[in-house]
Amino acid sequence: MVNEVISYSSLLLIIFIAAIVPLVVKKIKIVAIPIVVGEIIAGMIVGKSGLDLIHDNVSLVFLADFGFAFLMFLSGLEIDLKFFSIKSGCYQNQWYRTPLVLSSLLFLGTLLLAYSLVNVMGLFGLVANKIIMTLILSTTSLGVVVPTLKEKQLLGTEYGQIILFSALVADFATMFLITLFVSWYSAKDMLHMLLITFIFFAFFIFYKIGRKIMRLKIMEGLADGTSQIRVRIAFVLILTFVSLAQILGLEMILGAFLAGVIVSYLNERGTSQIYLKLDAIGYGFFISIFFIRVGANFEIQTVLSNPQSMYLLPAMLITAYLVKFVPALIFKLKSSWRETFAGGALLSSRLSLIIAASSIGARLGLVSDDINGAVILVAIISCIISPLLFNHLFHAQT
Structure with missing residues (x-):
């Protein structure tokens, strides 16, 4: 292993693609495509779905895995304490209308509806493990929600806070539940599951x-x-919590996420340059490797050649939107109908976490290659359509 010659050709190609993708995506005026979607599509072109120029090696797998961890770390970094502060007297006798309560109820509704629809899909043999698929469909994408709200200058408004809370609750809760489920499935030992509490103590x-x-x-x-x-110090925290999660037999996504939350709590968002620096390191290098490799390892021919995919992809796409749109009706307590539907549309976007959750399920043998491929396509489609739908509905409202 020490004498193994490391090939940099695949890494060079990935980094070259990472540098080109933002330039190409920016030139596309018809539809706003997130950079990470462009990276996945580019990976598909040069990977197994296309030219087959990228081949895994130890160093590439490590960099992609660390990029995955860094992505979860930056998700934790998005948590801003000011969004969890409720102004005194603002919600007197109306606690049920606070952003935290509304977002928690929305997530609970999403879980229940997702489980119900997954059971229906299971009747047609489209789903193997109902629990992991429920959690996969319950995710949302902070990476799409936050930039969209920023662009509309809504992050400081009550409406923007409710949407952001809903995305944060969905991401953190699904991350925790996936970790809990994986620990139970892998060990089936209550004592082992209790070790999860140790990482919160840390x-x-x-x-x-x-x-x-x-x-x-x-x-x-x-x-x-x-x-x-x-x-x-940020890197010390990332590696400490990822290592701790590994030692405890937990998924590293929870450890990396918690490390990001700590860094967010320790630094002033308005004055500290740490956010820009970590974004540059993550999205400029590690995370792009992860997403391009996801696309490179995705075999679209396998998904499309399977007759089951004719039903699987549309079923998953419709389900992905239903499980967000229907529970989002609770927003009507605070917003207009257009704002309510706009919020449901934006929260229907999926990207990093849904791919991460599906990858974990595939590694454990709980998610087939067909389903994993369909999940990636759902992520790509939803994170293009959802912001456009939100902008249309919200623009019409304003």
Whole structure:
């Protein structure tokens, strides 16, 4: 293993594609395509679905896996404490209309409806494991929701907070439930499942230690230049929690996500440059490798050649929108009908987490290659259609 010669050709091709994709996507004026969707499609062109130029090796797999972890880390970094503060007197005698309550009820409704529809799909032999498929369909995409709300300058509004809360609750809850389910499925041991609580204990300890470290005067002088102490500490946290999750037999997505939450809590969003630096490292290198490799390993011929796919893909796409649109009707308590449907449309977007959840299911043998392929296509289609539908509905409202 030590004497193994590492080939950089596949990595070079991936990085070259990563540099070209944003330029190409920006030129497309007909429809707004997220960069990561462009990366997946580009990966499909040069990968197994097309030219078959990218081949896995140890270093490429490691970089892609770390890109996956970094993506979950940045999802945790999106959590902003100010969105969890409820102004005193704002919701007097109307606790059920607070953003946190509405988003929690929406997620519960999504879970129940998703499980019901997955059972219907199971009657036709389209689904193997109902629980993992329910969790897959219950996800949303912070990576699509946040930029769309920012573009409309809605993040600081009550309506924007409700949508953001709903995305945060969906992402965190599904991440936790997937970790819980995988631990149960892999070990089927209650004691092993209880180890999950240890990672939350570690979260609390590291947060307390981090607060004390960040208050040291020396930290400001080491923030930039060759020191980059905040970036270094961020990587310590990522690898600590990913390693801890691995030791406890948990999925690394939870560990990476919690590390991101800690960094978010320890740094001022408006003043700290750490967010821009970590975004640059993640989306500029590691995460692009992950998404291009997802596309490169995706065999679209296998999905489309299977007669079952004629029913599977439309069924999953319709289900993916129903499980968000129907529960989103609860938004009518605070918003107009157009805003309600616009919120349901935006929350129907899926991307990183749905692909991650499906990949975990495929690794455990709970999700077939056909379903995994259909999930990737649903992610690509939904994250293109959903922002367009949101912009149309919300623009018509305003």
